[in-house]
Amino acid sequence: MAIMGSTFLSLADTNSSKVSQSFQIVGHFIASLLPLIYLFSVSSIFFDIVHYQLHQCTRSSHPFLRRLERIHHFHHLYYNRKMKFDQRYLRQNQFQALPLELGFQIIGSCLGYMLAVLVAPNAKAWITEVHLWALMGIQILRSTFVICTSGRDSNHLTYQRAPKDPNWIFVGPEFHCLHHVYPKRYMSSFIKCFDWVWGTASSLRTKRFVLTGGSGAFGQAMIAELRREGVQSIHTLKFGSDWNNNDFGGAISAFSRSDVLILAHGSKGQSAVESNCDSSVELVRLFKQHSQAKELHSTLPEVWYVGSEIELHPSWGNTELQRYSASKRKFLPHARSFFDDPEILYRHIVPSSFSSSMGCAIVSATWTAKVTMWWIHRGARYIPATYTGIAYLNYLKFMWWVPYGQQMPA
Structure with a gap:
């Protein structure tokens, strides 16, 4: 009986150790994922702000800002207000507009990392340069994939009429297509934070x-x-x-x-x-x-x-x-x-x-x-x-x- 009891306790200790190791693995995974989520969120918000400003630069007195606006405008010419693709602007969208978006996303990621380090001196124990490089790599791979697929990603689908948006937090194709119908509205790219703050999630002027x-x-x-x-x-x-x-x-x-x-x-x-x-x-x-x-x-x-x-x-x-x-x-x-x-x-x-x-x-x-x-x-x-x-x-x-x-x- 003593032998059976010791065997049972040994098995229980082994199972407990395995459970503990599983929780540790999950904990390490979450700890690695949170910095990426933070950097991606900051990058998206930064991009949304820059994106909004680009649409205000149509008549800017500065030629550099007008040039940036024109490059981004190719994206709207390619996927137009009718939510259709115009092949005449395919190359400009692939090799000018999309790389410009990627550049702003990478800048946003870098600013998010710098902000974390400046605000919290011990942040490097939580968020490292590895996380920054990993996100930048993901952003580059994603943009490369979108360029290779002629700019037809999950947020750019053809519609006869913009469908009802089923999401109230995240941006999907139903929400983003409205930005192409009304280019100065519906600015958010991932979370609708920008539109909540600035009140740009509707357009009534032509109604x-x-x-x-x-x-x-x-x-x-x-x-x-x-x-x-x-x-x-x-x-x-x-x-x-x-x-x-x-x-x-x-x-x-x-x-x-x-x-x-x-x-x-x-x-x-x-x-x-x-x-x-x-x-x-x-x-x-x-x-x-x-x-x-x-x-x-x-x-x-x-x-x-x-x-x-x-x-x-x-x-x-x-x-x-x-x-x-x-x-x-x-x-x-x-x-x-x-x-x-x-x-x-x-x-x-x-x-x-x-x-x-x-x-x-x-x-x-x-x-x-x-x-x-x-x-x-x-x-x-x-x-x-x-x-x-x-x-x-x-x-x-x-x-x-x-x-x-x-x-x-x-």
């Missing part, structure tokens, strides 16, 4: 808007914000003349001349369900059917719906609020379907209460509209225009609790 509820407080505030954006046109649909809860024929002609539909109408009265849910669903359906945005633009038509924090918090026994809450919550499954619908870009705006004809509140409709635009500039599709924080909690409900409506997204 044509149609809006319901334009006479309301939020509708008027949004019109003012859109005019500051310099959008192409804004058309308001008047309830009772252009449309009502039973007749939407007057809206169809406006939809054929619009790219973005904003549903800012609402009611707390007896017709709350018809106004806040049923009519909105029908308007979105007609907009999808009649909007010419698909033919005129390389981007998806958009729908912005103004929801409410009543989608989450209770109605406190108030009959009017109960009616309003029921109508807004009835629309949620449809909103969830629209959110994932590949044919439209749907934005769900969830504001806190603001001052309007429906009642007084702490903040104004102007504040709510400005917060809404702040989020849209950063590419948000769920927009918490809140001072209470309830809209942030409602995001969890909206994304993971609300079921799809009857019309499931393809």
Whole structure:
């Protein structure tokens, strides 16, 4: 028995030693990987900043900056605004634009290493020149591969129309192709950090808007914000003349001349369900059917719906609020379907209460509209225009609790 016990303990010690060695190997691997991730992140952010500046140098007074901008412009001529490849600029892209990008990436890696050493004198114990040379080697190999494949990497794919971007952190081909459609927007190359900070993850200037509820407080505030954006046109649909809860024929002609539909109408009265849910669903359906945005633009038509924090918090026994809450919550499954619908870009705006004809509140409709635009500039599709924080909690409900409506997204 003693022999068997000692044998068991010996086997246990051996297995424990193997487990310990495995953890050490994983630990060494992670310790080696983190410096590369740091250097790559700094390199990407540096490149994004330089990239943004290049697009501002079109009319620079300095000839060297104009020359750099022209070299980079070959990349946009090769993969153009229609998200197609123009073979006339293949060589300029391969041997001028791509090497220029590589040069900036390598400079960014070197700056990241120097920054770590200067800020933390003991950094060389964590990040070494080997890590720097390893990343530079990876960057050179990647750029060489892209050059050899005629500049057709994973971020440059041909599209008839820019698809919906499924990522909110990382840059993929769906996001990067928008940069080629709108060269002074969507600047990020790896993580969308630059666009979050500078608010360059949207472009509204060439868009044509149609809006319901334009006479309301939020509708008027949004019109003012859109005019500051310099959008192409804004058309308001008047309830009772252009449309009502039973007749939407007057809206169809406006939809054929619009790219973005904003549903800012609402009611707390007896017709709350018809106004806040049923009519909105029908308007979105007609907009999808009649909007010419698909033919005129390389981007998806958009729908912005103004929801409410009543989608989450209770109605406190108030009959009017109960009616309003029921109508807004009835629309949620449809909103969830629209959110994932590949044919439209749907934005769900969830504001806190603001001052309007429906009642007084702490903040104004102007504040709510400005917060809404702040989020849209950063590419948000769920927009918490809140001072209470309830809209942030409602995001969890909206994304993971609300079921799809009857019309499931393809």
